[in-house]
Amino acid sequence: MPPWVSRQWHVLRAARAVANTVCGLQRHAKPACVPTLRSYAQKSSQKAPRAPGTSTPNSAIIVPSSVSVTPEDLIHHIKPISKQLFTKDHRFAVFFLTPAFATWLLDDRTFVHKALSQLYQEFIKTTRSPDVEIHALCAVVDKLPTPQYIENFSQIKHVGAIKDTALRRTRAPPTWDVGHEGMAYTTLRFSDSVQSPQPAADAGGSISFLTSEGSEKEGFYGNTLRLPLANTVFQTGSPTTMTHSTWKRVKETRELTLESKENLTHHGIRLYRQKSTSASASAIAIPLVPLCFPRIVEASMGNILRQISKPGQTEPMPASQELESLVPQYHKSRGEPPQAISVWALLIPKETLRFVLRETRRILKGTHGKNGIDDSSPTSDVWEALWKNNPTIWSELVPLALTKGARLHRVLSGGGGWGKKAGLLSLDPAVTSTESESSTSQKFSDRLDGPGDLSSALHPVAHPGDSIQFFVSPKAPSGYAGDSNAITGKLKELTSLPAPWRWELGTIPSTIDSIQASSWQHDASESKDMFVFRNSFGALAEGGMYLKRQFHLEMRDSLSVVGGTKVDVPFSRFSSVDFVVDKKGAVGSPTLRIRRIYKDKNEEVGSPTLKIKRIYK
Known part of the structure; x- marks a missing residue:
């Protein structure tokens, strides 16, 4: 995940140029090898069109046609994590549920245990170590976003086009997207789970998304985007609902067992740039x-x-x-x-x-x-x-x-x-x-x-x-509100498109005075249809989002706040995505050529290792 704020920071930075500021372009000097992005169509088929040029870990936003679904209906669409990602310490799973499904978190056997068993089934079946821990963060957010797709993705051939893409995103806030009930999940490294102290003047719960990057030459930056959690008093009896749990595999039964669990009001997730990523783009749209x-x-x-x-x-x-x-x-x-x-x-x-x-x-x-x-x-x-x-x-x-x-x-x-x-x-x-x-x-x-x-x-x-x-902020058009056929048609169309923005965090109008049953997902339908958006993750909040940036010049210095604001304009949206860029600045997916290199000149004695050579198309 690209840091959305760094030396050339993406949300609250002193921009060197307008184009760089809006798109939040970050680029590494070294080329990268990453798996091609896979999109995911309706009904969760395992095969999807290839869209080279972007990078993402295992994640998805799952939107059911009706809130009358069971946990198993949603869990069925969780894609098991690959052995490759698991060996890279992707043992931290994050699950976002909306208020319609908040009660599932009251009993770990109802949702969390089943979801983790599905997500880490390869690890559970094959690992020989019973001491490996898996960590899960579950939180209830107001709504889930409709993932937005990268415009003209197939035409992005160089770094300059990435800037243009993010600029267009900044000028196109999704003023029609009021969000959906459902589930979102992603897998991250355990080091991306960050304890968060409670803000002094904040009575409600929140989840923060952090970046940190810098160098001795240019200084060091820490940046935060914070979203408030949903009010769950009427669902779980608590003002907000968020839990962190640790699980281990039982060797005899080959099942996950709960080691520890705690209820949280605040927690942080670090948005990191994968080492395999050489460029990223991010944008924030504010409809004013x-x-x-x-x-x-x-x-x-x-x-x-x-x-x-x-x-x-x-x-x-x-x-x-x-x-x-x-x-x-x-x-x-x-x-x-x-x-x-x-x-x-x-x-x-x-x-x-x-x-x-x-x-x-x-x-x-x-x-x-x-x-x-x-x-x-x-x-x-x-x-x-x-x-x-x-x-x-x-x-x-x-x-x-x-x-x-x-x-x-x-x-x-x-x-x-x-x-x-x-x-x-x-x-x-x-x-x-x-x-x-x-x-x-x-x-x-x-x-x-x-x-x-x-x-x-x-x-x-x-x-x-x-x-x-x-x-x-002009009154947003009614869009597809209340028209279930139009909504499902739009969602079905979007699930077939490649290359979504990886992270989608934003705001929606308050529904405190609205009738929940008026939502298209709360009608009398018993449909089990699902709209699964692979390679995207995020949440929408009714209470706005908070942005803050901190800086210091040297590691031994104290960190000072250099910028901060609250963005509570409805339909504001932060979006970010990773790209693969070769040495010549071309966007594309590299192929791998693997050959054996022996450390010792005597091949019969030396221990073979693998060396990966990057070959760009």
Whole structure:
């Protein structure tokens, strides 16, 4: 798995170039030998079309047509791990279940034992060592994503095309994907299981995805993407449900036996780059549309903004004044009646302002074709042309700004009032780029072993010299919601496509006020049909995702937080995939030529070893 943040980091990095920033391209100098990617079609046939050029361990997202399935129905589609992966220490299995199946985790014999027995059946049958341990992490998440497939995968022939692929992914958030009930699993190394302390201000459970990479020359980075777990009070009696268990093989019975088990509220998974991978791409898509140009923050306290100003304006204006007029004009341009709408504020450091202004002008010019757009104009036909586009034109403005130190905050309330309270804006304090002194004083080696505390006290959301830009997320199209035939047809089509993104982590709208039975999987159907998406793994959360980056220059230095934000925009999505790239920069799957090399010149005495020579097509 590619580190999605490293020296050229993928989610919260200071990018060297726009293309590299968005796609998060990472490349190793050495060529790699990896198995070709296999896609998986409906009904779980064991053979699938070959799609050379990507690399992935054993994983899948399994979506049933109905929640009235048994554990055995889903477990049947788990592909047993190969002996090759098992000998490489892939003895850590991760299972994500959705709330419809949360009760399966109350009894280990119901699901976990059966799932592990299926996944590691080759090991159970053939190993001679009873002391080898297998570890399992089981967690209940809100929903599972519909895996997205790499666009024009067959045309990716070189490294530059990988960048373009990730850029297109950033501009195409899956605003139709509300997620599904089901199961996802993946196998990783035991060292990828990371203990995680509970965030100080987080009352709920969460699972973190970590990367760490660096060098003495360029410095060392630790990065975290954290997703909250699903609320399972009505399913298991606990606010969240996550367990970690250790299993051993019984020599006499050739079965797995439970050695230990603990309930967790927080845990981490390290996303590592396989040694056999020479390039990777990652992208984060955030479906937001700007309402105006950035404004300078003139006065604020904590998470309350009091005054902002336009470029060249001598007198500041109340923070909510411009926004109060922009939202009605936004609805009018789209032919919509006045209605409540969520607004987000991008807090922009002074050194990033020029970049954001340039990107905003580029977006408006691409929509309307005009040059010389006035930064101080609150609205015009130029802005209306952008707002009323159907389908909405998404951009990489916000993801790119986050890589350069900007922070995203939801606007909680504002406007109205009188006296000193007139025109105030309240922002969600969420995660800031600062951290308590106690946590920043921890050693780098300790911090890279765990995700650490992502929360912070109520520090000021705006810093001196910051600017603010307002965004909205247009109402997503209904897509396939409620139409079971359209949904199953779409899923069936997707299962036949090759080359999915390996990791899919994202956000979906809250369903707290929705009726669960309205889901297409909760109808009266007793169908046992399954949609199995091989080589993909991930989860979707209703509570947003948290991103944080840490850095230090030398190993002996303390690790400092250099960036952090909460992304709770519905349908935001982080995606990543590994590629195989040869010495010439061509994407493809290498073949192996194996020949025997004797350590001793006397072949009759020497012990033979195998040397693998990489031959690229």
